[in-house]
Amino acid sequence: MPLWFTLAVTKAAAMSSRLLGRGGGHALPGLIAERLDPGLAGRLAARLPHGVIMVTGTNGKTTTTKLIASILEASGERVLTNSTGSNLKRGVTSALISAAHLSGRLDATIGLFEVDEASLRRVTGELKPDHIVVLNLFRDQLDRYGELDTTAALIGEGIAATTAQLYLNADDPLVASLSRYAPRADLVHYFGVEELPPDAPDVPQTASDSDRCPVCRSRLVFSRTFYGHIGHYRCPTCDFARPTPDVEVTEVTSADASGSRFTVAVGGERTAVVFPLAGTYNMYNALAATSLAHGCGIAPAGVAETLSTTVAAFGRVEELTLGGRTLFLLLVKNPVGLTQVLETFVSRESAPHVLFAISDLDADGRDVSWLWDVPMEALIPADAVVLTTGIRGADMTLRLHYAGIAADEVDDFTVAVERLVREIPVGGTGYILPTYTAMLAIRKMLAQRTSMQEVWR
Ligand SMILES: [Zn+2]
Structure with a gap:
């Protein structure tokens, strides 16, 4: 041929x-x-x-x-x-x-x-x-x-x-x-x-x-x-x-x-x-x-x-401003990656604001048991404000509960991000940690609320 x-x-x-x-x-x-x-x-x-x-x-x-x-x-x-x-x-x-x-x-x-x-x-x-x-x-x-x-x-x-x-x-x-x-x-x-x-x-x-x-x-x-x-x-x-x-x-x-x-x-x-x-x-x-x-x-x-002069690859580490707050979007997909992200961004802050968006569609990986392999106890400060969402948001809430960390579960991605932003003081910083499909959904939602060209880098 x-x-x-x-x-x-x-x-x-x-x-x-x-x-x-x-x-x-x-x-x-x-x-x-x-x-x-x-x-x-x-x-x-x-x-x-x-x-x-x-x-x-x-x-x-x-x-x-x-x-x-x-x-x-x-x-x-x-x-x-x-x-x-x-x-x-x-x-x-x-x-x-x-x-x-x-x-x-x-x-x-x-x-x-x-x-x-x-x-x-x-x-x-x-x-x-x-x-x-x-x-x-x-x-x-x-x-x-x-x-x-x-x-x-x-x-x-x-x-x-x-x-x-x-x-x-x-x-x-x-x-x-x-x-x-x-x-x-x-x-x-x-x-x-x-x-x-x-x-x-x-x-x-x-x-x-x-x-x-x-x-x-x-x-x-x-x-x-x-x-x-x-x-x-x-x-x-x-x-x-x-x-x-x-x-x-x-x-x-x-x-x-x-x-x-x-x-x-x-x-x-x-x-x-x-x-x-x-x-x-x-x-x-x-x-x-x-x-x-x-x-x-x-x-x-x-x-x-x-x-x-490097900028982050798609979705790995993205930073944007929304309502006067700085948000970091950090893809998580396995225990070592999540451990590193928590260690780098969350563990050293006082009263950090964190949203976990955990789903289990094919592109995320079907098994979420890896959440139990991450030493949450050691990495999330006791005074953190933590929200969960996504198809397996409840699994994340349970994992955090066993680490002694109280988390509020929110059904909808949009509501969850809006709630996170409200919880962060103006001028403050928050962290959104999504699995792959949750990241795509949140990114799409954020793109409608902010100007992609101006805020994404
Ligand atoms: Zn040997």
Whole structure:
């Protein structure tokens, strides 16, 4: 079947899907292409002169992909990327189709795709990436993926099918252990953090997912933990230990709700970075992007400049003003992510105002038992004003009740946000912590009340 024919059919399908109002037409062209011409994505990707980069891992894919895209664009690349939430194989295929001319020509110079952990094996088999970044592996939506070790093995098989340069988080034992799947040792690069500031809050690490040696199953010994199971570790039984990073945060001079300032060492060269996204997890995203950029030959100084002008990826950390109050909208989807958000934004405030919007539709993950894995007792001050809403708002209220925190449950998203705003003194700040579909609903509602262009950043 000629290339132009498949492209014409799939592009027409995307267009009619958009006209009919059936979503953004994100997945449909990919779905049709899989039937008509299963090799299409691979043939299109092969036309990208500077190759393909893939970003995978449980948390931070969207943010890291956005950071890498900015860094590449600043260095002169034209970047083809997939849209948020289209990180399965058909989403990647759809992105390639919509960017291609009917002749198959692409204007982009490089492909950059965030890929779902469970899909990596299928996508790498076809697209043959030149670079793969693995951020972290946390328990996330167990109802979909099963055990973490299974997810790691799937990523490993994806890695083994390529000769891509690998950028692995040295501080996540399971991610670091993926090096064993690399066809050659010289393809493996590590990034990590040496030390956090001494005043970083001490959070009980009950949200730890992976404290067993990936090689021999002994319990790992940690000399430092930064969050979850991310830290410095070694196995007391076999020789598995944290590898020495090639790209490393050597010093964090400040870290608060406005972001962090840190020094990153790349091949002995130290560069100061001012990074406006808050949270240790976002510092790791910046570090992963820096590591990849180094592998692509981009100098750390240019990377630091781009990082300093970063804005949050869709829905991850958004700030707006409403009725003279500042609201932060912070997506939550798993225990480690929620722990980090509470630690960064809520735990250090006196009398913080917080709205949890918890739903359990497919895109949120059906299982909300993870709410019990978050140490709410330690992270939410006793004088906090807390509201809950969403389909599973009652589960959140119950979880908070067992943490000794009283919360008022409100049925409707709009009423809940209005009530939150009324509770916050004028000039004060509040935090809305939604799951994915709750975030979309609240964002839509807020957009009607405020001017998106002016207040969203
Ligand atoms: Zn071991």
